[in-house]
Amino acid sequence: MPNHVAVIMDGNGRWARQRGLPTSLGHQQGVQSLREMVGLCCKWGIKVLTVFAFSQENWIRPKMEVDFLMSLLERVIKSELENFMRDGIRLSMIGDSSKAPQVSTETDG
Structure with a gap:
């Protein structure tokens, strides 16, 4: 099993449109x-999952x-x-995150 897997999230809107569903x-x-x-990565012991989810070009999509x-x-x-904290999962955002929402990593527990 690999230690690192990378995926590109692409085609979600296209998937919905092909089914006559809203892009959201x-x-x-x-x-x-x-x-x-x-x-699955946790189950299979894959230590690193890189997810390419939003490219610079995505900012030109409709504002809504x-x-x-x-x-x-x-x-x-x-x-x-x-759940991430309990399972020892660490999130790191790479790239230009200046326009991304600032999410607090503190919990109430």
């Missing part, structure tokens, strides 16, 4: 796929879609943070 539902399905991937994606990112991190 495709992005939410992408989050579900990512959750499954994180679980970008706002939704940033909100989704923030909600997912907040909702999964305790």
Whole structure:
């Protein structure tokens, strides 16, 4: 089993449109796929998972879609943070994160 796996999250909006669904539902399905991937990496002993999720070019998408994606990112991190900490998962954002939501890494516990 490799120690490091990298994936590019791509095609979530396209997946939704092909099914006659809103783009936002495709992005939410992408989050579900990512959750499954994180679980499998933990189960299989893969130590590092790099996820390319948002490129510089994505900023030219419609503002409503970008706002939704940033909100989704923030909600997912907040909702999964305790699980990540419990499971010893560390998050690192690479690249230009100046426009990304600033999510607190503190928990109430």
